[in-house]
Amino acid sequence: ETGVTQTPRHLVMGMTNKKSLKCEQHLGHNAMYWYKQSAKKPLELMFVYSLEERVENNSVPSRFSPECPNSSHLFLHLHTLQPEDSALYLCASSRLGAGGLTGELFFGEGSRLTVL
Amino acid sequence: AQSVAQPEDQVNVAEGNPLTVKCTYSVSGNPYLFWYVQYPNRGLQFLLKYITGDNLVKGSYGFEAEFNKSQTSFHLKKPSALVSDSALYFCAVRRGGSSNTGKLIFGQGTTLQVKP
Numbered sequence: 001e002t003g004v005t006q007t008p009r010h011l012v013m014g015m016t017n018k019k020s021l022k023c024e025q026h027l028g029h030n031a032m033y034w035y036k037q038s039a040k041k042p043l044e045l046m047f048v049y050s051l052e053e054r055v056e057n058n059s060v061p062s063r064f065s066p067e068c069p070n071s072s073h074l075f076l077h078l079h080t081l082q083p084e085d086s087a088l089y090l091c092a093s094s095r096l097g098a099g100g101l102t103g104e105l106f107f108g109e110g111s112r113l114t115v116l
Numbered sequence: 117a118q119s120v121a122q123p124e125d126q127v128n129v130a131e132g133n134p135l136t137v138k139c140t141y142s143v144s145g146n147p148y149l150f151w152y153v154q155y156p157n158r159g160l161q162f163l164l165k166y167i168t169g170d171n172l173v174k175g176s177y178g179f180e181a182e183f184n185k186s187q188t189s190f191h192l193k194k195p196s197a198l199v200s201d202s203a204l205y206f207c208a209v210r211r212g213g214s215s216n217t218g219k220l221i222f223g224q225g226t227t228l229q230v231k232p
Contacts, residue, residue: 004159042120043206043222056219090159104150105220107159 003027006091006108013081014116021076021111023091031096032074033105034066037088049074050096081115088112118143120209122223129197130231137192137226139207149190150208150220151181160206166190177201197230204228 004025013019025032034046048056049068063085065077074091092105119142129135141147148167152160164175171183181192190207207223 006159040224042224045219045221048219092160104162104165105160106162107152109157109159112157 004106004108006111010112012114018079023074025093029093029095030071031094033092034076035090083115086115118221120207120221120223122226124226126227128229131199132196135194135197137205139190140188141209143209143211145211148210151192152206154204199230199232202230
Protein backbone atom coordinates (compact mmCIF):
# COMPACT_ATOMS: atom_id res chain seq x y z
CA GLU A 1 0.00 0.00 0.00
CA THR A 2 1.68 3.20 -1.15
CA GLY A 3 -1.06 5.69 -0.30
CA VAL A 4 -1.88 6.23 -3.97
CA THR A 5 -4.94 4.39 -5.25
CA GLN A 6 -5.83 3.99 -8.91
CA THR A 7 -9.12 2.76 -10.34
CA PRO A 8 -9.95 0.82 -12.34
CA ARG A 9 -6.98 -1.56 -12.33
CA HIS A 10 -8.00 -2.89 -15.73
CA LEU A 11 -10.01 -1.26 -18.49
CA VAL A 12 -10.96 -2.47 -21.95
CA MET A 13 -12.55 0.04 -24.25
CA GLY A 14 -13.44 0.52 -27.86
CA MET A 15 -12.10 3.33 -29.96
CA THR A 16 -15.34 5.28 -29.73
CA ASN A 17 -15.85 4.97 -25.98
CA LYS A 18 -15.36 7.61 -23.33
CA LYS A 19 -13.91 6.49 -20.03
CA SER A 20 -11.95 7.95 -17.13
CA LEU A 21 -9.09 6.79 -14.95
CA LYS A 22 -9.09 7.92 -11.35
CA CYS A 23 -6.25 8.47 -8.93
CA GLU A 24 -6.48 9.37 -5.25
CA GLN A 25 -3.61 10.04 -2.87
CA HIS A 26 -3.85 9.94 0.92
CA LEU A 27 -0.37 11.28 1.63
CA GLY A 28 -1.01 15.01 1.87
CA HIS A 29 1.06 15.67 -1.24
CA ASN A 30 0.59 18.73 -3.44
CA ALA A 31 1.86 17.50 -6.80
CA MET A 32 0.38 14.73 -8.95
CA TYR A 33 1.50 13.10 -12.17
CA TRP A 34 0.34 10.84 -14.98
CA TYR A 35 2.88 8.52 -16.60
CA LYS A 36 2.40 6.11 -19.49
CA GLN A 37 4.27 2.81 -19.46
CA SER A 38 4.37 0.87 -22.72
CA ALA A 39 6.20 -2.37 -23.33
CA LYS A 40 9.88 -1.94 -24.26
CA LYS A 41 9.72 1.85 -23.84
CA PRO A 42 10.80 4.18 -21.03
CA LEU A 43 8.15 5.67 -18.81
CA GLU A 44 6.65 8.72 -20.47
CA LEU A 45 5.64 11.70 -18.37
CA MET A 46 2.26 12.92 -19.59
CA PHE A 47 1.04 15.58 -17.17
CA VAL A 48 2.17 17.27 -13.97
CA TYR A 49 -0.12 19.14 -11.59
CA SER A 50 1.33 21.31 -8.87
CA LEU A 51 -1.09 22.78 -6.35
CA GLU A 52 -3.92 21.75 -8.68
CA GLU A 53 -2.48 23.73 -11.57
CA ARG A 54 -1.22 21.96 -14.65
CA VAL A 55 2.48 22.80 -14.99
CA GLU A 56 3.53 20.28 -17.56
CA ASN A 57 1.91 18.83 -20.65
CA ASN A 58 4.32 16.76 -22.67
CA SER A 59 2.76 17.05 -26.11
CA VAL A 60 0.07 14.59 -25.19
CA PRO A 61 -2.71 14.13 -27.78
CA SER A 62 -5.95 15.88 -26.95
CA ARG A 63 -7.77 12.55 -26.72
CA PHE A 64 -6.22 12.44 -23.23
CA SER A 65 -7.67 15.09 -20.95
CA PRO A 66 -6.47 15.44 -17.34
CA GLU A 67 -8.41 16.95 -14.49
CA CYS A 68 -7.24 17.79 -10.98
CA PRO A 69 -10.21 19.01 -8.92
CA ASN A 70 -8.22 19.11 -5.67
CA SER A 71 -4.82 18.12 -4.35
CA SER A 72 -5.96 14.58 -3.52
CA HIS A 73 -7.60 13.59 -6.79
CA LEU A 74 -6.46 13.30 -10.37
CA PHE A 75 -8.39 12.05 -13.37
CA LEU A 76 -7.45 11.12 -16.89
CA HIS A 77 -10.41 11.36 -19.26
CA LEU A 78 -10.13 9.20 -22.35
CA HIS A 79 -12.03 9.54 -25.62
CA THR A 80 -11.63 8.20 -29.14
CA LEU A 81 -8.43 6.39 -28.24
CA GLN A 82 -6.29 4.39 -30.63
CA PRO A 83 -5.01 0.82 -30.17
CA GLU A 84 -1.48 2.19 -29.71
CA ASP A 85 -2.72 3.94 -26.58
CA SER A 86 -2.95 0.55 -24.87
CA ALA A 87 -0.53 0.71 -21.95
CA LEU A 88 -0.19 0.84 -18.19
CA TYR A 89 -1.09 4.31 -16.93
CA LEU A 90 0.60 5.20 -13.68
CA CYS A 91 -0.38 7.95 -11.31
CA ALA A 92 2.11 9.37 -8.83
CA SER A 93 2.23 12.05 -6.17
CA SER A 94 4.91 13.96 -4.31
CA ARG A 95 5.48 16.89 -2.02
CA LEU A 96 6.64 20.08 -3.68
CA GLY A 97 8.28 22.50 -1.27
CA ALA A 98 9.89 25.90 -1.40
CA GLY A 99 13.15 24.38 -2.60
CA GLY A 100 11.56 22.62 -5.48
CA LEU A 101 11.03 18.91 -5.64
CA THR A 102 13.62 16.86 -3.82
CA GLY A 103 11.45 14.03 -2.63
CA GLU A 104 10.57 10.85 -4.34
CA LEU A 105 7.41 10.05 -6.22
CA PHE A 106 4.89 7.64 -4.78
CA PHE A 107 3.20 5.57 -7.46
CA GLY A 108 -0.13 3.85 -7.64
CA GLU A 109 -0.49 0.29 -8.90
CA GLY A 110 -1.49 1.49 -12.33
CA SER A 111 -4.48 1.12 -14.65
CA ARG A 112 -3.95 -1.39 -17.46
CA LEU A 113 -5.74 0.01 -20.51
CA THR A 114 -6.55 -2.03 -23.60
CA VAL A 115 -8.03 -0.24 -26.61
CA LEU A 116 -9.71 -2.53 -29.12
CA ALA B 117 18.37 17.99 -21.93
CA GLN B 118 18.10 15.33 -19.25
CA SER B 119 18.63 11.68 -20.06
CA VAL B 120 19.21 8.39 -18.31
CA ALA B 121 20.80 5.27 -19.73
CA GLN B 122 20.57 1.78 -18.34
CA PRO B 123 22.89 -0.13 -20.66
CA GLU B 124 21.69 -3.62 -19.72
CA ASP B 125 18.23 -4.90 -20.59
CA GLN B 126 18.72 -7.82 -18.22
CA VAL B 127 21.10 -8.78 -15.44
CA ASN B 128 21.36 -12.38 -14.28
CA VAL B 129 22.93 -13.28 -10.95
CA ALA B 130 22.95 -16.29 -8.67
CA GLU B 131 21.34 -16.01 -5.26
CA GLY B 132 23.86 -14.98 -2.64
CA ASN B 133 26.14 -13.25 -5.13
CA PRO B 134 26.58 -9.49 -5.30
CA LEU B 135 24.57 -7.63 -7.91
CA THR B 136 25.06 -4.38 -9.81
CA VAL B 137 22.55 -2.64 -12.04
CA LYS B 138 24.14 0.15 -14.02
CA CYS B 139 22.89 3.68 -14.64
CA THR B 140 24.46 6.72 -16.25
CA TYR B 141 22.85 10.12 -16.58
CA SER B 142 23.09 13.45 -18.30
CA VAL B 143 21.67 16.59 -16.74
CA SER B 144 22.62 20.24 -16.49
CA GLY B 145 23.43 21.38 -12.99
CA ASN B 146 23.17 19.20 -9.93
CA PRO B 147 21.37 15.92 -10.44
CA TYR B 148 18.81 14.37 -8.17
CA LEU B 149 19.00 10.61 -8.73
CA PHE B 150 16.55 7.87 -7.86
CA TRP B 151 16.12 4.13 -8.12
CA TYR B 152 12.73 2.46 -8.30
CA VAL B 153 11.69 -1.20 -8.49
CA GLN B 154 8.63 -2.61 -10.23
CA TYR B 155 7.25 -6.08 -9.57
CA PRO B 156 4.93 -7.69 -12.16
CA ASN B 157 1.56 -5.96 -12.50
CA ARG B 158 2.47 -3.43 -9.81
CA GLY B 159 3.39 0.23 -9.68
CA LEU B 160 6.88 1.53 -9.09
CA GLN B 161 8.28 1.48 -5.57
CA PHE B 162 10.93 3.90 -4.38
CA LEU B 163 14.25 2.31 -3.33
CA LEU B 164 16.66 5.16 -2.68
CA LYS B 165 17.75 8.62 -3.77
CA TYR B 166 20.75 10.89 -3.97
CA ILE B 167 20.20 14.60 -3.49
CA THR B 168 23.37 15.81 -1.84
CA GLY B 169 25.94 14.70 0.72
CA ASP B 170 27.53 11.29 1.02
CA ASN B 171 28.05 9.67 -2.35
CA LEU B 172 27.01 6.26 -1.03
CA VAL B 173 23.32 6.09 -0.27
CA LYS B 174 21.53 3.21 1.37
CA GLY B 175 17.94 2.31 0.66
CA SER B 176 15.24 -0.26 1.12
CA TYR B 177 15.72 -4.05 1.11
CA GLY B 178 19.51 -3.82 1.54
CA PHE B 179 20.12 -1.93 -1.69
CA GLU B 180 22.65 0.86 -2.01
CA ALA B 181 23.90 3.10 -4.80
CA GLU B 182 27.00 5.17 -5.35
CA PHE B 183 26.92 8.58 -6.95
CA ASN B 184 30.00 9.15 -9.12
CA LYS B 185 30.05 12.67 -10.49
CA SER B 186 33.10 12.25 -12.71
CA GLN B 187 31.60 9.20 -14.40
CA THR B 188 28.03 10.56 -14.23
CA SER B 189 26.91 7.22 -12.87
CA PHE B 190 24.60 6.00 -10.15
CA HIS B 191 24.88 2.21 -10.09
CA LEU B 192 22.59 0.16 -7.87
CA LYS B 193 24.23 -2.53 -5.77
CA LYS B 194 23.45 -5.21 -3.24
CA PRO B 195 26.05 -7.40 -1.52
CA SER B 196 23.97 -10.59 -1.58
CA ALA B 197 21.09 -11.08 -4.01
CA LEU B 198 17.82 -12.80 -3.13
CA VAL B 199 15.46 -14.58 -5.50
CA SER B 200 12.78 -12.13 -4.33
CA ASP B 201 14.88 -9.26 -5.73
CA SER B 202 13.93 -10.40 -9.24
CA ALA B 203 12.05 -7.46 -10.75
CA LEU B 204 12.33 -4.51 -13.13
CA TYR B 205 14.57 -1.70 -11.91
CA PHE B 206 14.41 1.90 -13.07
CA CYS B 207 16.94 4.65 -12.63
CA ALA B 208 15.64 8.21 -12.81
CA VAL B 209 17.11 11.70 -12.81
CA ARG B 210 15.79 15.16 -12.18
CA ARG B 211 17.50 18.49 -12.51
CA GLY B 212 18.01 20.08 -9.11
CA GLY B 213 16.98 23.61 -8.23
CA SER B 214 14.09 25.61 -6.87
CA SER B 215 12.42 25.86 -10.24
CA ASN B 216 12.14 22.13 -10.40
CA THR B 217 8.51 21.13 -10.65
CA GLY B 218 9.31 17.48 -10.76
CA LYS B 219 9.99 16.33 -14.28
CA LEU B 220 11.58 12.98 -13.55
CA ILE B 221 13.23 11.25 -16.49
CA PHE B 222 13.37 7.45 -16.31
CA GLY B 223 15.72 4.98 -17.90
CA GLN B 224 14.31 2.15 -19.97
CA GLY B 225 14.59 -0.29 -17.10
CA THR B 226 16.74 -3.33 -16.34
CA THR B 227 15.25 -6.71 -15.57
CA LEU B 228 17.07 -8.39 -12.70
CA GLN B 229 16.83 -12.18 -12.63
CA VAL B 230 18.17 -13.90 -9.52
CA LYS B 231 18.49 -17.66 -9.87
CA PRO B 232 18.38 -19.98 -6.85
